[in-house]
Amino acid sequence: NGSTVESLDYEVVENFAYREEQAKRGKLYMGYAVLVKWFLALLIGIGTGLAAVFINLSVENFAGWKFSLTFQIIQKSYFAGFLVYILINLVLVLSSVYIITCFAPAASGSGIPEIKGYLNGIDTHGILLFRTLIGKIFGSIGSVGGGLALGKEGPLVHIGACIASLLGQGGTTKYHLQSRWLQVFSSERDRRDLVTCGCAAGVAAAFRAPVGGVLFALEEVTSWWRSQLMWRVFFTSAIVAVVVRTAMGWCKDGNCGHFGAGGFIIWDISGGQEDYSFEELLPMAVIGVIGGLLGALFNQLTLYMTHWRRNYLHKKGIRVKIIEACLISVITSAISFGLPLFRRCTPCPEADANSGIECPQAPGMFGNYVNFYCQNNKEYNDLATIFFNTQDDAIRNLFSAKTAHEFSAQSLLTFLVMFYTLAVVTFGTAVPAGQFVPGIMIGSTYGRLVGMFVVSFYKKLNIEEGTYALLGAASFLGGSMRMTVSLCVIMVEITNNLKLLPLIMLVLLISKAVGDAFNEGLYEEQAGLRAIPLLESRPKYQMRYMTAKEACGNQNVVYFPRVVKVADIVSILRSNDHNGFPVVDHARSGETLVIGLILRSHLLVLLQSKVDFQHSPLPCDSRGDLLPIRHNLSEFVKPVSSKGISLHDIHFTPDDLEMYIDLAPFLNPSPYVVPEDMSLTKVYNLFRQLGLRHLLVVPRPARVIGMITRKDLILED
Amino acid sequence: NGSTVESLDYEVVENFAYREEQAKRGKLYMGYAVLVKWFLALLIGIGTGLAAVFINLSVENFAGWKFSLTFQIIQKSYFAGFLVYILINLVLVLSSVYIITCFAPAASGSGIPEIKGYLNGIDTHGILLFRTLIGKIFGSIGSVGGGLALGKEGPLVHIGACIASLLGQGGTTKYHLQSRWLQVFSSERDRRDLVTCGCAAGVAAAFRAPVGGVLFALEEVTSWWRSQLMWRVFFTSAIVAVVVRTAMGWCKDGNCGHFGAGGFIIWDISGGQEDYSFEELLPMAVIGVIGGLLGALFNQLTLYMTHWRRNYLHKKGIRVKIIEACLISVITSAISFGLPLFRRCTPCPEADANSGIECPQAPGMFGNYVNFYCQNNKEYNDLATIFFNTQDDAIRNLFSAKTAHEFSAQSLLTFLVMFYTLAVVTFGTAVPAGQFVPGIMIGSTYGRLVGMFVVSFYKKLNIEEGTYALLGAASFLGGSMRMTVSLCVIMVEITNNLKLLPLIMLVLLISKAVGDAFNEGLYEEQAGLRAIPLLESRPKYQMRYMTAKEACGNQNVVYFPRVVKVADIVSILRSNDHNGFPVVDHARSGETLVIGLILRSHLLVLLQSKVDFQHSPLPCDSRGDLLPIRHNLSEFVKPVSSKGISLHDIHFTPDDLEMYIDLAPFLNPSPYVVPEDMSLTKVYNLFRQLGLRHLLVVPRPARVIGMITRKDLILED
Ligand SMILES: Nc1ncnc2c1ncn2[C@@H]1O[C@H](COP(=O)(O)OP(=O)(O)OP(=O)(O)O)[C@@H](O)[C@H]1O
Ligand SMILES: Nc1ncnc2c1ncn2[C@@H]1O[C@H](COP(=O)(O)OP(=O)(O)OP(=O)(O)O)[C@@H](O)[C@H]1O
């Protein structure tokens, strides 16, 4: 299990090959590199935007077709309709789980914890591959179209990240273009920036919320942020908005079936409540508290579920995973179809000519007040209005204004309990699954419930239940994912009601505070479970009392001499699984001197290519030769999410093993070092802020060669 | 000049006193510290909110009174009205410039470059003092109320920062509370966080844009950002919103004179254009280009102006500054009153019952279509509508929808040229001055101009000139200040039109790109001029070819031995102006060993208190005593923005000079070090990311004691 994650090297290895490359590059090259970066940002935006449009289009068409077929059939027989409904869902879910289990196992779940890990410096194998991208796209069409209690927003973030990473390395891991123009992206750091852009693009595409996307990437996903990056991410998001908008404009004319009917803003409630009074703050605070509690509970329950799944259920093989998902699909379909049948219908409210809301609507119109299994044709079924519907439409109904008393408390409560349970149970099955939309569903249900009481309590005030539903949604997401600013902006962008912003802030503050009292955020919990060792931005408290030396314990440092026999390299590499080794040389005076750090992956490249083997055990520069450059810098870059070269695959002749390699041209000559008695807090800050992988602990220096202050770093152009 | 700025020490000095403090503190203390931090965030929010309300209230009442008085008088005589108008403005400006020059010189200008410097690690003297706060508050009331071409938004950021810093140190620099509960904030790092909160609060209060405030602090002002801070800043902003909203609600009932009439959203245009067609993208791109050009030109012109002012004009003393400001005030008043008089009046448009816009309005009503010096009472003066008005109302008129063809191209052009010139000339006078609102004025003028052409060109489309004015405003700010995300959010929050967000993004991208081609952002340019050496987040290109050793040149490092004679300390401190000195000791084997770094300011504290002087030249621990703790940790903390102790003020007896001090308990035992041949890029990253002040360049280590990787830093609780 521990072998599926590996740290990334964000540090630039300033070895000989790198310096040569740098020396060859002029100012012009820099301008070109910048251009390529922006061009890639553009491509990421376009790619993610198109992927989102494709997914949305497919999901809405599948779902639309499913519902209209079912509705047609239930005109004759409810039972036949029930069977067809279950069957269609089952087929969709089955296709999804099949794709995931047999083709792209890394594409299950939301992918956000893994991406968060990647941007924190941990590479999970398989997470950014081409097959994962494909699996994620088609898998989420199946799982979301199949009506499970999950969303497509998390997967879209993952999709954006995959697209970004693939573009950055010029194609799939096996067959990527080794074209010169992509060598700009030879460092992990540049790739990290691209992936950040991809995440932002994913959110921007999922919610059609460009600014929310930028902030999501900034607040929730990345661990390092630079202000230049902000602008590039912003650009990508803007491109996504343009692409999605254009596609929607094109679809509006009916080119895309069921897709494209709504506006750019998903759940526009701008016509609703605009003002609020002080009396309302108390019930809103209550919503915040409920959100915090239910959110924390959700995190805890899903943690147990996932834990149990990993350790018992999913160990039994692929078949169990498939059966599990199918079972959940059948249960979900049965509940969402069956429960509304048991619900008594409600008479339509007094017709209000102004509001423009009809009652009842024919089933299949996806509006409020759906007539489902009602005898009287002036009645509607409130449970069916939210349960037997796509999640998007259900949320629209829950958010809707001017529909006071549409739902009964009983229906909402039933729905809340059922959907919450389904969301918990569905979490962790082997399908792509986001938690955003289910969270909004859950939150808006209890929000609307609270809103109902407020409406009947304060009769005079101009209160909309839909507003409370919105606040409920914000509170649940805040209580579960623990985001603040980005969530605020996303909520505003998806509902287009800026006047409610202060209320959303209030609710989020409360729900996050309440949730934090119980456990960590959803993504952190899940990352922990998947053994992704995220480094938080703040050092642990007990680190204050520890020093760097204590942190390494009494380890025996494995090191290499400068010129080393191939046989020795092989045996040392076999004997441990460290990934970096200090290289030690002897100075003329006979003292030892640490001349750098060599990475395991670079050693493997050297061993595989064999061009640097030499017969003499002397350093190459001492023989008077110039250092030959036999390697291209990009050879040393490991493709993302793959294991790289393995020692077992390299074949050595006995002659090879007797040869030597001079490591000097290939090592990182200046790794970061810390004195042995530096407190671990400071070490942690250094490690975390710079995104390091290795840090050498060294003795106190004997003398100071110079002092560097701000003045020395301000260079004139 | 160079002596007015000094670096800040964000590094925690882990000396003996610090370790003692830490050891005494338990978990409980940590909780308490967190509580205090949140409490201070609350106080900052309340304080900044109240300050903003106070300033707004005063400015609007002064301006309202001024305009209504003038309007009353011009019913009888335009000339008398002219004189009264000039006189009132003059008195207000005079009071402002008097306060600034004689009482709080650090309060002139916007203050944002200095705050940016502070958060980058440079302390400008006087910038965060209590008197600066007072000067800024009353000064901006005078300068904004006096009708100069400047705004109160930049000053509000500075005010927020001052309030935060004062709260953090418990009062003014001279008389601050040395209460125990504030000792939580003994580190510069905590103060930096507070100041960040203060900046966000300032923007949130100025624009009533809480999310915009958070993003402004994040994108434009701070140099380091941690995700925990995000939440605290968000909280502060929310509090500001609550405070301002509450105050406005209270004022709505007429308690505050002219203030409180408008809604929470400053320039609400939510009723305007909601959709846009592809044809409109071209003129919008043109607006972006114009914004970039005019913004860059503005930065360049103000740079020359400020340069000239500093080097010639303001050297001549306070009186020149006062005369200059008064002159500008008189010119501004004359132009804003006089120019509309020369303008021919326009007949009112056809009355439209639905729009609810009256024409003409009586002067003094501050709406559109003001009748000023018009004979016919069905006429209005379009230049007076924007020029002879408060800036807030002028912007509201420029943004207004359903008022097509209100302004003539000639008037807008006149206004643009005049106001642009005034804004450039006013910049840098000795009054508090923000550039946000003038920027919005300029931008919305040419935006509306473009909009007029678009309206008459594409006759059929549903286009509002006000939308173009908004885009123009965004483009000018983007071209001058070079912000992206924060500006986007601020623009949306002040106009409440979310649907225009993608357009604003587009325009900002273009204008920033165009502006960046010419020069740096306004605040960076100004910081450069004020000799505030900001460290950018990206290292310079040529640093790749330099090593750490080359950066320090061949400096002779000034160091101290561990036990040092007082006379030696004094003479060394006198002989140079370095702020940190390595301390070297002899190991038992006779070799030297660098045991730490001592700061000049700490040495001065030791010299002043004299309690650590000892007669023996032996280290204190070698004498078998325990290290005595005679100092409280907070004694070592320098008050913000003040020079601290000066060596000249300390009096030494000849006996004192013969004594010794053991520096070991007071030095920083583990300063960050870099090996001599590390490339300057890496050194720069280290220095910048960790916010250092001193970095020791040391020889390559002889051996490696241990390796620290991620695994070693993940501690179990
Ligand atoms: N060259 C080395 N000699 C001795 N101990 C080492 C060496 N390199 C690493 N270690 C130690 O071995 C342990 C595991 O090291 P490893 O290199 O696998 O790092 P890691 O934290 O697992 O990260 P990753 O393997 O993903 O880079 C750590 O405790 C580390 O201190
Ligand atoms: N102890 C020292 N010995 C020798 N040179 C030093 C020493 N400390 C600093 N210097 C050098 O002297 C120059 C100015 O140092 P100084 O300490 O004034 O720093 P600064 O950049 O001005 O920042 P600040 O003074 O605000 O901390 C720098 O070039 C620095 O490298």
Ligand SMILES: [Mg+2]
């Ligand atoms: Mg490992």
Ligand SMILES: [Mg+2]
């Ligand atoms: Mg100095």
